[in-house]
Amino acid sequence: MSTKASRAAARLMISPSVILLLGWMLIPLGMTLYFSVLRFNLLMPGDNPFVGFENYRYFLTDPGFTAAIWNTLALVLGVLVITIFGGILLALLLDQPMFGQGIVRILVIAPFFVMPTVSALVWKNMFLNPVNGLFAHLFTALGLQPYDFLSQAPLASIIGIVAWQWLPFATLILLTALQSLDSEQLEAAEMDGATPLSRFWYIMLPHLARAITVVILIQTIFLLSVFAEILVTTNGGPGYASTNLTYLIYVQSLLQYDVGMGSAGGVVAIILANIVAIFLMRMIGKNLEA
Amino acid sequence: MARAVTTQRKALNTVIAWGVGILIFFPILWTILTSFKTEAEAIADPPLWFNFHWTLENYVTVQERSNYFRHFWNSVVISVGSTLIGLAIAVPAAWAMAFVPGKRTKDVLMWMLSTKMLPPVGVLVPLYLIFRNLGLLDTRTGLVFVLTMINLPIIIWMLYTYFKEIPNDILEAARMDGAGLRDEVVHVLLPMAVPGMASTVLLNIILAWNEAFWTLNLTAAKAAPLTAFIASYSSPEGLFYAKLSAASTMAIAPILIMGWFSQKQLVRGLTFGAVK
Numbered sequence: 001m002s003t004k005a006s007r008a009a010a011r012l013m014i015s016p017s018v019i020l021l022l023g024w025m026l027i028p029l030g031m032t033l034y035f036s037v038l039r040f041n042l043l044m045p046g047d048n049p050f051v052g053f054e055n056y057r058y059f060l061t062d063p064g065f066t067a068a069i070w071n072t073l074a075l076v077l078g079v080l081v082i083t084i085f086g087g088i089l090l091a092l093l094l095d096q097p098m099f100g101q102g103i104v105r106i107l108v109i110a111p112f113f114v115m116p117t118v119s120a121l122v123w124k125n126m127f128l129n130p131v132n133g134l135f136a137h138l139f140t141a142l143g144l145q146p147y148d149f150l151s152q153a154p155l156a157s158i159i160g161i162v163a164w165q166w167l168p169f170a171t172l173i174l175l176t177a178l179q180s181l182d183s184e185q186l187e188a189a190e191m192d193g194a195t196p197l198s199r200f201w202y203i204m205l206p207h208l209a210r211a212i213t214v215v216i217l218i219q220t221i222f223l224l225s226v227f228a229e230i231l232v233t234t235n236g237g238p239g240y241a242s243t244n245l246t247y248l249i250y251v252q253s254l255l256q257y258d259v260g261m262g263s264a265g266g267v268v269a270i271i272l273a274n275i276v277a278i279f280l281m282r283m284i285g286k287n288l289e290a
Numbered sequence: 291m292a293r294a295v296t297t298q299r300k301a302l303n304t305v306i307a308w309g310v311g312i313l314i315f316f317p318i319l320w321t322i323l324t325s326f327k328t329e330a331e332a333i334a335d336p337p338l339w340f341n342f343h344w345t346l347e348n349y350v351t352v353q354e355r356s357n358y359f360r361h362f363w364n365s366v367v368i369s370v371g372s373t374l375i376g377l378a379i380a381v382p383a384a385w386a387m388a389f390v391p392g393k394r395t396k397d398v399l400m401w402m403l404s405t406k407m408l409p410p411v412g413v414l415v416p417l418y419l420i421f422r423n424l425g426l427l428d429t430r431t432g433l434v435f436v437l438t439m440i441n442l443p444i445i446i447w448m449l450y451t452y453f454k455e456i457p458n459d460i461l462e463a464a465r466m467d468g469a470g471l472r473d474e475v476v477h478v479l480l481p482m483a484v485p486g487m488a489s490t491v492l493l494n495i496i497l498a499w500n501e502a503f504w505t506l507n508l509t510a511a512k513a514a515p516l517t518a519f520i521a522s523y524s525s526p527e528g529l530f531y532a533k534l535s536a537a538s539t540m541a542i543a544p545i546l547i548m549g550w551f552s553q554k555q556l557v558r559g560l561t562f563g564a565v566k
Contacts, residue, residue, distance in 0.1 A: 010390035013382035024439040031416035098303040107311035113549035115500040132333040228502035232524040270412040277407035
């Protein structure tokens with residue numbers, strides 16, 4: 001049992017982390033909330049008057065906002081669908097006996113370690129470029145017209161790039177979960193004459209359900225904040241075609257210097273992220289008790 | 291596995307898996323190959339696979355034109371610095387929560403995690419203004435601070451899950467033998483915790499190295515780490531594929547190698563122990 005003295009020591013040891021994180025969270029958060037009700041533009045020095053919910057009204061009725069919300073949704077859902085389905089297939093594949101399994105696994109997870117700016121620029125120039133990209137070469141070799149991915153289908157291209165980065169993460173987590181499956185159960189099912197498909201559907205998939213949920217929740221948190229990939233490939237365009245919420249707020253606050261509006265957008269982004277976070281926290285909290 | 295697997299089936303698996311693996315890895319492979327080509331060879335149609343004049347010229351050019359190693363060094367300082375500072379703050383906290391759990395320990399842990407859920411863009415404006423007023427924009431000090439705070443919850447969580455696995459009996463035995471708190475930590479706990487701490491450090495260096503929101507928004511020419519430096523290739527002049535590839539290869543190589551060593555810990559670290 002812990003003594004009173006050790007408990008006091010424990011509190012002392014935890015406090016630096018708590019104080020730092022508390023400050024890190026509360027100070028900027030408080031400022032964001034405060035700025036969001038001011039008319040505050042860095043290009044127009046003045047006394048930054050209180051304007052109530054005006055910034056929110058402008059932000060929420062801005063045509064860019066509607067576009068950004070849909071793009072954010074499409075980006076998150078698109079990447080989730082690709083990485084979950086691809087991840088399950090890859091995990092099943094990598095779980096099979098084969099030669100050089102370790103090396104294949106290394107090849108598959110590699111994209112996760114590539115920094116976002118590098119993967120975005122490599123895809124943009126060396127693959128998707130309509131003149132010199134590999135896909136353009138491939139298309140002309142097949143007798144097709146080269147396709148300008150980033151201006152014809154900017155959002156889909158970004159979804160592809162981001163999915164390539166996150167596929168390894170989903171695969172790795174699903175593979176880890178798959179390997180914790182009791183193989184006796186599978187053997188018993190096989191002896192009872194269950195087909196591979198029904199083995200997957202009735203035994204593997206329920207076992208993976210938890211890992212899939214974790215992948216969805218964690219990826220969603222990160223995917224809501226995709227930024228660098230958009231910045232270096234399309235700059236959010238053409239128009240608002242590939243602007244997500246994060247990028248829209250960046251444009252308003254750091255390019256248009258509209259602190260008030262950017263802050264109102266920030267509050268909206270925080271609320272959206274929190275909806276996801278609540279579910280994620282509940283799952284992790286359950287695990288903590290077990 | 292007890293199930294008999296025919297060699298044929300295994301061979302088939304091998305072929306498919308290698309095919310898929312190489313396909314996924316291909317963009318990285320292509321970048322590495324292109325970095326050794328001349329600019330003209332880099333955009334050749336049909337593409338050149340291995341039959342080109344291998345050259346190191348691009349690596350030299352990238353360094354000469356843009357002082358590449360300055361940015362490389364920025365990345366090293368920022369990622370290693372933020373990880374070590376984070377570790378120094380996190381070890382006592384994780385130790386205390388793992389071995390002297392109180393009624394509210396779980397709540398504190400969950401709350402720390404919740405700070406990670408805050409979207410960075412939600413605090414972009416205030417942080418930018420604070421940095422501007424304190425003269426921290428485009429400084430390594432500023433970035434080390436931000437990245438320390440961003441990764442602190444992950445460090446605490448990972449350490450906590452590792453410390454939790456150390457049996458309490460050993461600590462009690464040490465206490466019985468009259469070991470003080472300091473001895474307990476230095477001679478009993480730390481040696482057992484080293485593998486977990488090493489994985490934590492590795493994963494956090496990777497995360498900090500690749501962080502591309504704050505590094506892009508809070509730095510300019512001086513303190514820019516590789517994430518921000520590479521972004522400057524998005525509006526290039528003239529032929530640049532080979533040079534972009536050389537800069538990219540150098541930027542991802544160290545992390546790729548570290549990442550391959552830490553793949554097991556990656557799952558634990560990024561799922562906060564929810565999947566092991």
